Amino acid sequence: MELLSGGLVNRTWLCCREDGKRFVLQRLNPGVFPDPAALMKNYAAVCRHLEERCGRDAVPSPYPAADGAFFVADGRFFWRLLRHLPGRAAVPPLSLDEARLLGRTLGRFHTLLAGFDHRSLVPAIPGFHRLSSYLASYDRLAAGGDEDERVAALREEVARRRERALALEREWLAGSLTVQAVHGDPKAENFILFPPSPGAFAALIDLDTVMSGPLVLDVADCVRSCAVRGPDFDPAVARAVIEGWRGAAAGLLRPRDIEFIPLALESIVFELGLRFLTDHLMGDRYFRVSFPGENLHRAGELFSALDSVSL
Ligand code: GN1
Ligand code: MG
DSSP states (O other): EEEEEESSSSSEEEETTTTEEEEEEEOOOOOTOOOOHHHHHHHHHHHHHHHHHHTTTTTOBBOOOTOOOSSSEEEEEEEEEEEOOSSSOOOOOOOHHHHHHHHHHHHHHHHHTSSSSSGGGGOTTTTTTHHHHHHHHHHHHHTOOOHHHHHHHHHHHHHHHHHHHHHHHHHHHHTTEEEEEEEEEOGGGGGEOOOOTTTTOOOOOOGGGOOOHHHHHHHHHHHHHHHHTTEOOHHHHHHHHHHHHHHHGGGOOOOHHHHHHHHHHHHHHHHHHHHHHHHHHHHHSSSSSSSSTHHHHHHHHHHHHHHHOOO
């Protein structure tokens, strides 16, 4: 068994059976996912929908346990077994072709899910990608005193940028953006690249956060992950992701969606920076860290990147 992926939330292993067949074993983080049974119901329904439309090969479907459920609980953790997709995860820095391929894959994923009843999905993480709810948690913590200079500097960043970042959520709630089932965490490493073939798609894994949300926020999160490197932003990679996505999701988009991509990008970078900062203030309870202060460091880089985020 081999530890796979550098995800910050779950733990993932690659398992190989005696006959050579491979499986992905995952241990869900109970602190992050409050209702794993509901999550796995979403997960299985989404996989079924995708399999019916694009076949099994590119879908990380779950295997049922002996009792028919798609997970096993051991009293402390929830475990699940998923189909292993052969290929390699996309790891930034990406070439422009890879960035376009990831955008195209996300656009196709959105198109495949367009007919899925997104209202039937139970939010696996209540308030996920609702910036106002992250700001509310942050504000509750912000009352505390005694902090170092770096925290104080980031607090100023939050104060300075929060209103602008919130404009995207207002637009979402006002109903002017296209809302449907979206991936929720389309970071580069969640795309599996198969051997190159022109016009091909990659596959998307990590379907835990598939939920109802605006398309633009999903593509913005993908752009963030591909184009923000440390405190820097690569506009060419960002544009390549968006170009690929627009080509494959064209049938879903309204002019308002396109108009809001730049603001969605700022908003999602701010949101993740705020989530890292809040987790640092809470004592690193959500995102795994490899050294004390890592979440503060991650937050600082994202807020720095915001200075150069533009399309
Ligand atoms: C978390 O665990 P991982 O890396 O797949 C997080 C995403 C963040 C990402 C940042 C459920 O995903 O929202 O963008 O870290 N997922 C969850 O690296 O919170
Ligand atoms: Mg994830």
